[in-house]
Amino acid sequence: MMEQTQRYNARLLAMEIAAVLLALLFLVPFYFVVINSLKSFGDLMRNAAGWPEAFRWDNYARVWEIMKFPRAFMNSLLITVLSNAGLVLISAMAAYRILRRPTVFNRVLFVLFIAAMVIPFQSIMIPLVKVASEVGLMDSRFGLIICYFGFGVSLNLFLYHGFMKSIPLEIEEAAVVDGCTPYGVFWRIVFPLLKPMTITILILNSLWIWNDFLLPLLVLHSADIRTIPLQTYSFFGQYTKQWDLALAGLVLGVAPMVAFFLLMQKHIIAGISAGAVKG
Amino acid sequence: MREEIVLQHRMKRLSDAVQQLVFVGPALLFFCLIVLVPFLMSFYYSLTDWNGVTTRVVWTGLSNFKRILLEDSEFRNAFWFTARYTLAAVVFANAVGFTLALLLTQPLKTRNVLRTVFFLPNVIAGLLLGFIWSFIFVKGFAAIGEWTGIGFFKLPWLGTASTAFWGMVIVSVWQMAGYLMVIYIAAMMNMPRELIEAAKIDGAGRWKMLRSIIVPLVMPAFTVCLFLTLSWSFKVFDLNLSLTKGGPFGSTESVALNIYKEAFQNNRYGLGTAKSLIFFVVVATVTTLQVIYTKRKEVEV
Numbered sequence A: 001m002m003e004q005t006q007r008y009n010a011r012l013l014a015m016e017i018a019a020v021l022l023a024l025l026f027l028v029p030f031y032f033v034v035i036n037s038l039k040s041f042g043d044l045m046r047n048a049a050g051w052p053e054a055f056r057w058d059n060y061a062r063v064w065e066i067m068k069f070p071r072a073f074m075n076s077l078l079i080t081v082l083s084n085a086g087l088v089l090i091s092a093m094a095a096y097r098i099l100r101r102p103t104v105f106n107r108v109l110f111v112l113f114i115a116a117m118v119i120p121f122q123s124i125m126i127p128l129v130k131v132a133s134e135v136g137l138m139d140s141r142f143g144l145i146i147c148y149f150g151f152g153v154s155l156n157l158f159l160y161h162g163f164m165k166s167i168p169l170e171i172e173e174a175a176v177v178d179g180c181t182p183y184g185v186f187w188r189i190v191f192p193l194l195k196p197m198t199i200t201i202l203i204l205n206s207l208w209i210w211n212d213f214l215l216p217l218l219v220l221h222s223a224d225i226r227t228i229p230l231q232t233y234s235f236f237g238q239y240t241k242q243w244d245l246a247l248a249g250l251v252l253g254v255a256p257m258v259a260f261f262l263l264m265q266k267h268i269i270a271g272i273s274a275g276a277v278k279g
Numbered sequence B: 001m002r003e004e005i006v007l008q009h010r011m012k013r014l015s016d017a018v019q020q021l022v023f024v025g026p027a028l029l030f031f032c033l034i035v036l037v038p039f040l041m042s043f044y045y046s047l048t049d050w051n052g053v054t055t056r057v058v059w060t061g062l063s064n065f066k067r068i069l070l071e072d073s074e075f076r077n078a079f080w081f082t083a084r085y086t087l088a089a090v091v092f093a094n095a096v097g098f099t100l101a102l103l104l105t106q107p108l109k110t111r112n113v114l115r116t117v118f119f120l121p122n123v124i125a126g127l128l129l130g131f132i133w134s135f136i137f138v139k140g141f142a143a144i145g146e147w148t149g150i151g152f153f154k155l156p157w158l159g160t161a162s163t164a165f166w167g168m169v170i171v172s173v174w175q176m177a178g179y180l181m182v183i184y185i186a187a188m189m190n191m192p193r194e195l196i197e198a199a200k201i202d203g204a205g206r207w208k209m210l211r212s213i214i215v216p217l218v219m220p221a222f223t224v225c226l227f228l229t230l231s232w233s234f235k236v237f238d239l240n241l242s243l244t245k246g247g248p249f250g251s252t253e254s255v256a257l258n259i260y261k262e263a264f265q266n267n268r269y270g271l272g273t274a275k276s277l278i279f280f281v282v283v284a285t286v287t288t289l290q291v292i293y294t295k296r297k298e299v300e301v
Helices: A002-036 A041-046 A058-066 A069-100 A104-118 A125-134 A141-164 A169-177 A182-193 A195-211 A214-219 A228-238 A243-278 B002-045 B063-070 B073-104 B111-123 B126-148 B161-189 B193-201 B206-217 B219-234 B238-243 B255-265 B269-297
Strands: none
Touching (some): A002 A243, A069 A104, A069 A141, A069 A228, A069 A243, A069 B002, A104 A141, A104 B002, A125 B002, A141 A214, A182 B002, A228 A243, A228 B238, A243 B111, A243 B126, A243 B219, B063 B269, B073 B111, B073 B161, B073 B219, B161 B206, B193 B206, B219 B269
């Protein structure tokens, strides 16, 4: 009996060591990027693997200026927050109505929303550019947000729809008896009950919108409204061989999302599990 | 009296219509404007010589499709590359993700930290990941190669067609494995305890346990993970653009990048839409078949 427990422990320890080594392997790219972003160009070219001769924080100061990092950050933040707010609003409301009033029209509509999820973005983007410029959505952050409404609504509506099925109808009926209007029922009763799914949706949308590149590339053209991925792309185009600056730019670009993840990881991991089960 | 009832009835119908408009209207409007209308338009534009600039659009029938299928070797190569890349990325990412999940559902001390580490690459934009790895492949691997003398690290990673291909696969596995791990872990935590215990009492070995108990029970997670990895890999664009730019000599150009270039760099919007429709048919067919196939393998508990 004793022996078995011990063997079990040894096995676990071996697994632990293997897992930790694998994790270190996963982290090696981050080590390379961060350590080299703090070197002078000559130092970086001579020794890419080792510790810097001297820490050059100045790389960051320069990139901060060249990339106009605060501006790009604010653009990304604005676009992510407003797209999220609008998406939660329109998809929760639509999902509620479609579930509670399953008319033929609403049922067809639901199938349409879901079916559209199999269309790859690339099969929409070319005419989208035309449509967007006809209705004045091009080269504007507001226009980009409208595009996110369109592309996000299918999945969000689907997730809300699935989640709402578990909300008992009796609560709503009681509210109606108490004199609540249909809008009041939704806002005061149903929407607060959706909170777990709302968190999941906010997380899935934020990861997608903050990191998205192709749609902003097509819609935003002016330099002053670029998001972080767009700004990094154009910065990288100009400083291709100047790795010291390019790497500092990359670290800056990656930092907000890594910080967000480390702060919110419990919610993010729970949200992804929940989203995947429904999906 | 009667009029009042009729009026009430009308008011009710009106209020119902207003509710329908308020609740569903915005979602429907944005969906139609951004997704449905452009998608339907692409059926028309795929049959024209639209160049995106002039307003004059000439109907050319099926000539775009004929050209793509018979003459466009670049598109064919892009499809071939994307298919091979998708196969490799799906297989390896799921294998790594599943293994990590098996490992991190054991009572390890560092379990929570390790889950965070493995998931980390996934929160970074594909574009930035590509740039990070282009540095690793060019400078980092060379430095490790010099230090250790291992030939693997001395290869010209982004310089030849086959190493660039595996470069794409390595980065994709690194990026996707953690996400899949989270889904597999969630499925493994949901496995009914009694079943596992019963199997242990019956004397099932580790391998038998994995094959006969764990894999069938996490089948729904396989459905999801295969679907996700298939559609992510098929549509790869950001990573492709920032890591290899489709090179060397177009050998690693994905379909998505090929469509983008055709439309927005060569200004052949009509040809681009035709390509994008073929792409749509392939993606929709493959992912639908996969979901049907793996759904059938799921067991009811």
